[in-house]
Amino acid sequence: MLNMKKTLNIIGSTGSIGRQAIEVAKAEGIRITAMSAHSNVPLFEEQIRMLRPEVVCMSDETAARDLRMRIADLDMTVLSGEEGLIETAIYYKADTVLTAVVGMVGLRPTLAAAERGMRIALANKEALVCAGKLVNRVATEGNAEILPVDSEHSAIFQCLLGNQHQEIKKLILTASGGPFFGKTAAELTYVTMVDALKHPNWSMGRKITIDSATMMNKGLEFIEAMHLFHVAPDKIEVLIHRESIIHSLVEYADNSVIAQLGMPDMRLPIQYALCYPERGGPVAPPLDLAAVGSLHFARPDLENFPCLALAMEVARAGGVNGAVLNGANEVAVQRFLDKEITFTDIAALVKKALETAPNIESPTLEDILQADSFAREFARGTAVS
DSSP: OOSSOOEEEEESTTSHHHHHHHHHHHHHTOEEEEEEESSOHHHHHHHHHHHOOSEEEESSHHHHHHHHHHTTTSSOOEEEHHHHHHHHHTOTTOSEEEEOOOSGGGHHHHHHHHHHTOEEEEOOTHHHHHHHHHHHHHHHHHTOEEEEOSHHHHHHHHHHTTSOGGGEEEEEEEEOOOTTTTOOHHHHTTOOHHHHTOOSSOOOOHHHHHHHHHTHHHHHHHHHHHHHHTOOGGGEEEEEOTTOOEEEEEEETTSOEEEEEOOSOTHHHHHHHHHTTSOOOOOSOOOOHHHHOOOOOBOOOTTTOHHHHHHHHHHHHOTTHHHHHHHHHHHHHHHHHTTSSOTTHHHHHHHHHHHHSOOOSSOOHHHHHHHHHHHHHHHHHOOOO
């Protein structure tokens, strides 16, 4: 249990990360002062009645109207829309905000929290993928602190503690390889949505699970790592590690390598971000290496999983390419979930969007939002074959 009382705003409390964050907050005695959800009214009402935050928001307007009627007995204002999300993120009684929403919707709340100078527990990787330089600049100007929640970036953050930046030789992001490790492009053409949602190690939301299957999730994390840790793309490597026990590693100039290990349980990196610089109590099962027995590693297959290769190219190109990559991918994944396109069409559609969209080297927020909008419209209206 933490010695000093902490307060927390959660953006995206009904998602996988949000639900586990609430579990961690309860275990650590962290008070949740504001929280938001998208459209899951029954679960959000249950969370509100349990936690009694001071500010709540539903980004979906219809869901917000429903929630207002459901909690009319509570003295509580229900905010809505993007402005409501921002207001919830920066609610002044919290010292930390957890951005746990998936997608571009997390960018503005993250920027607002950075401008306010808050501690940001960042689970919304898209904010850095689409606008990493902008977010870092605003965070520096606002004296904000960004702590990673992704298990891989949390591992790197922990492996870097006590070492100098110039001593870094390489950041090594581990990847499970997803449910289709070892399959060829020909085999991947026929996989189904049900197949793609069967992740071998992690329990995550549908969109992130599909991204893991295409390896796009690791590509987004590649770009995120570049911005989080201020390293060039050629100093980041991806390594397939099927067991998901080593969450990532850092290789130093003397060729020594430091790794962070633990069970594949998202409560661990969530807890570390919320409790830092302290470590909380046990919220996940202990790691028994003897029971694990052996650990396996392999190089990523960039030919049969081209989403990872596309993301690496975007990391090198910079500009608005990250927003194009992310926006096109979000739409392509949804089209796959809606059974409009095949699994391999996801990468093909993202590649077409990147080839079509013009790049802007030093984009403003408006440039980034326009690139995102272009990519989404392109991905919605473009036939793959």
